[in-house]
Amino acid sequence: MTLAMDRDSLNAFLARDFEQIAPDFAVESVSEDVLIARLRVGHAHLRPGGTVSGPSMFALADLAIYTAILSRIGPVALAVTSNASIDFLRKPRSETDLLAECRILKLGRLLAVGEALIFSEGLEAPVARCSMTYAIPPSG
Amino acid sequence: MTLAMDRDSLNAFLARDFEQIAPDFAVESVSEDVLIARLRVGHAHLRPGGTVSGPSMFALADLAIYTAILSRIGPVALAVTSNASIDFLRKPRSETDLLAECRILKLGRLLAVGEALIFSEGLEAPVARCSMTYAIPPSG
């Protein structure tokens, strides 16, 4: 399998089409098996006690799985999230970036399913687990 | 059942403890049965095509269910989300606030479960459905 988009083209796509959030996120690496995305944790992502907010972790998982799908099918498709399930497992380490490690479980004609584990950078135990389904619009 | 926190005390709590996000959200009403929360949709919440982002809808559901739990048990508890499931049903109307309508299904000693339907203000069909579980720390 050849990837339709590599790391640089995915980051360029985010910068152009997702300018509101692009500064906070980056695709670190992408292969046929796994995509790694980073959330640059800043003040906007924090909650009382210094922990990273749930919606910020959700946003990271969404971006990781979305870009992993695009790496396979290219930037033309307008895939939309139809379902997500997330388990928050541990408190993230404060003032530490989060990394999402994403795998695609299914890439069908109409539906794609991916999952991500989220880690505080440098720690071994995951802080969250997420799975998401995307509906892929029929091509033209 | 008497509510432990009313609308004004919930909004004051958000302004104080969630200052990063408080300007975007408001508790509109709260009763024993249902809490309504608003997301003031702005540029930061939008995605290509003018739709509201999934993480923004997730954040609204999280805030609605969290404040609904606090309305019952008061501001002392530090409840944390342990699980969430969300279905995105329809594209929200562009440049329109979102309203979440939240009900508590279980308020146990250790776990609370709530669900929310999210609507574009003024439209009848929901744009998303969400259920969340919160772990309530042991008091004492």
Next chain:
Amino acid sequence: MTLAMDRDSLNAFLARDFEQIAPDFAVESVSEDVLIARLRVGHAHLRPGGTVSGPSMFALADLAIYTAILSRIGPVALAVTSNASIDFLRKPRSETDLLAECRILKLGRLLAVGEALIFSEGLEAPVARCSMTYAIPPSG
């Protein structure tokens, strides 16, 4: 909206196409808004302590949401479950039938989403909440 299948035709469909499970289940009522399905709780559904097993509750929710979709689109479609999320809220009452109360939240061309609350017959507080997505095959 006219229903494509009423209660009797749904039960006849179950008896014919789902003969392994049909004796345990029944559609009690169906309208444009809500479908009620029953699980006749027997020994096979029980777990230690007399509670109804999680998979039995899952099966009831699946049957309720599936038949609610068929009541709208008719028996020709071969819809398949693509995603389910279930929260177990309370221990069901022992030796008591379960009732699922199901609503359809979305009936699209490709995806349908429904949710169900499950009750021990005669009790007010729900024992479980479930939401499911079905993929509807393109009609020929």
Next chain:
Amino acid sequence: MTLAMDRDSLNAFLARDFEQIAPDFAVESVSEDVLIARLRVGHAHLRPGGTVSGPSMFALADLAIYTAILSRIGPVALAVTSNASIDFLRKPRSETDLLAECRILKLGRLLAVGEALIFSEGLEAPVARCSMTYAIPPSG
């Protein structure tokens, strides 16, 4: 880490406490990292078209994650499922056993979270993905 229960003691536990379902299931192997459980697919698990039913796959995931937790904490605890999310990815191969491959993501004092991939025996692509949360009763 030493396991509190090995494969034989888990299967003996199932035969004693889950006699209704024990003949259909078996723990194949268990280690610190992964537990493999089998569903012996029979007529009762099938649906029209020869596919294995969703509730049967749910039951397999539930059993796999439950026994994986017991392998760590022993048979005394009466853990109950509080939440489950399942994605059905592909149609299982007909007349073929299913295998669930389960990992524990969190084993807390009050909550445990595990995930399972389900495969038709001998095939590489998973037919389902499931994550579940169990509430662990406080020990006396």
